[in-house]
Amino acid sequence: MATLDLDWEEVRDQLRAWREDNTRHSEEVVDTWEHCLKHYKTKLGDERWMVEEQVFVAGLDCNRLDIADPCLMALNEQFPGSLRVRKLRAMRFEALEKFDEAMEVYDNIIRQDETNSTARKRKVAVLRGQGRITDAIKELTEYLKLFMSDSEAWQELCDLYLKEGDYSKAAFCMEELILSNPHNHLFHTRYAEIKYTQGGLDNMEIARSYFCQAAKLNPGNVRALYGLFMSCTQVLSSPKLSAQKKKETQQLATWALKEVSERYSRCRTNTMDGSKILETLGALSITDKA
Amino acid sequence: MSADISLSCPALAKILLHAARYPQTAVSGVVLAPARSGGGGDTGTPSTVTLVDAVPLFHLNLSLAPMLEVALTQIEQWYKTEGLVIAGYYQANENIKDNVPDFVALKVAEKIAENNNDACLIMIDNSRLCLDLVVAPVIVSQLTSEGKWKSKDRSSVHVEAGALDVVSQLLQRRVQHDVCDFDNHLDDLTCDWANPQINKLLTTLSAAAQD
Numbered sequence: 001m002a003t004l005d006l007d008w009e010e011v012r013d014q015l016r017a018w019r020e021d022n023t024r025h026s027e028e029v030v031d032t033w034e035h036c037l038k039h040y041k042t043k044l045g046d047e048r049w050m051v052e053e054q055v056f057v058a059g060l061d062c063n064r065l066d067i068a069d070p071c072l073m074a075l076n077e078q079f080p081g082s083l084r085v086r087k088l089r090a091m092r093f094e095a096l097e098k099f100d101e102a103m104e105v106y107d108n109i110i111r112q113d114e115t116n117s118t119a120r121k122r123k124v125a126v127l128r129g130q131g132r133i134t135d136a137i138k139e140l141t142e143y144l145k146l147f148m149s150d151s152e153a154w155q156e157l158c159d160l161y162l163k164e165g166d167y168s169k170a171a172f173c174m175e176e177l178i179l180s181n182p183h184n185h186l187f188h189t190r191y192a193e194i195k196y197t198q199g200g201l202d203n204m205e206i207a208r209s210y211f212c213q214a215a216k217l218n219p220g221n222v223r224a225l226y227g228l229f230m231s232c233t234q235v236l237s238s239p240k241l242s243a244q245k246k247k248e249t250q251q252l253a254t255w256a257l258k259e260v261s262e263r264y265s266r267c268r269t270n271t272m273d274g275s276k277i278l279e280t281l282g283a284l285s286i287t288d289k290a
Numbered sequence: 291m292s293a294d295i296s297l298s299c300p301a302l303a304k305i306l307l308h309a310a311r312y313p314q315t316a317v318s319g320v321v322l323a324p325a326r327s328g329g330g331g332d333t334g335t336p337s338t339v340t341l342v343d344a345v346p347l348f349h350l351n352l353s354l355a356p357m358l359e360v361a362l363t364q365i366e367q368w369y370k371t372e373g374l375v376i377a378g379y380y381q382a383n384e385n386i387k388d389n390v391p392d393f394v395a396l397k398v399a400e401k402i403a404e405n406n407n408d409a410c411l412i413m414i415d416n417s418r419l420c421l422d423l424v425v426a427p428v429i430v431s432q433l434t435s436e437g438k439w440k441s442k443d444r445s446s447v448h449v450e451a452g453a454l455d456v457v458s459q460l461l462q463r464r465v466q467h468d469v470c471d472f473d474n475h476l477d478d479l480t481c482d483w484a485n486p487q488i489n490k491l492l493t494t495l496s497a498a499a500q501d
Contacts, residue, residue, distance in 0.1 A: 061314075131385050131388060162351060162353050163392075165393050190351070192356075193356050194354065222479065223357060226356065226476075267479045
């Protein structure tokens, strides 16, 4: 394994970066721990406990209980009675599909500490893991009544509504996110995509403006550019459009396509010719324009 | 509609690698087959539909339309020159025990079927995906004359000889991290959703196996 050559300090820094970004690299975490960092854990100082927690969760993710269990034992020894460690024990139940036991532990934690948001969110995760999406939605909406500024929770709720096909409620979640994060181009893009999917001239015009805003916030956002072009094209196909609006929309569409083509040519890879997209657009539209 | 389906090695490989790359989310993509010569006037029963390749599409928000439309348009355009058409849609659900097509899968597959009578809907059987494949972990469905998707039984779904071994090898070697889908492409235009590197790897492996 190539990881044997890695310097343990490099591994430690990499794990720290992943913790800070909150990104999921479970396989790599488990590999680097097993083949390198595990042997240097005493050198980690205070950081050791965060690493043990990170490795524990990664181990559960990869179904490597042989990796995860020793970490849990070490954490339990170091922090007896800790609610944070108790949550990890519940996650272990989840990994073993012992959902009822997991829920019990989470309820216990909440009883002891009403302000504990992570346990409440884990309950939603348990419901989602069981495929009980409507229950998960209910639980999450209750949570959001108490913790209404939790962006992560709003994003999760949006995701759950999309799974159920409830586009209007998903759009509402994105609206909340845009209100509290007006400069986040990704939220604008997601909102526009949902509006586009809902279909109809009004939604299409809203989609167009939000794609536009996203492209303005981040000119490198290819989804926004493509979305802008697509929504303009859809708007143009409506018979209710005034001549002035038609001209503006056409200009916007042309600009968006030009931007996309430019980005492709800058990459110098399998160059997709932007004009070809224009030709074949009609055939595969899936939105209900009813 | 009563045609047998044959999955080539590249198609099966890309589908399963895509699913393996994102174990925590649902993934979707399309499969390609040679264009039917003779057009829509065929009255004879087609013998076998060979799915020669696959294009992984999304691992985020499968149910949103705009990027899907862009993807389908680009793919159709790109493969037209090679004589291939979009012949079906595949999806792996988020939950390991769930292999039932949801409303997204049904909608997209129906749309594809409008342009292609033999279109198939492939659901990945998540629980059967493993490092040592004995059977292709897919459930293939086609439209009946009443417009319902009916899953075909195992005997009408064929897999290219040796494909299961090759794909198992790829999974063991963690090649899934090299697969690019359309979502990756939108985030970084240099990612090629046609995955020529996978095709090349497969040719090398099959050649080696024949030696």
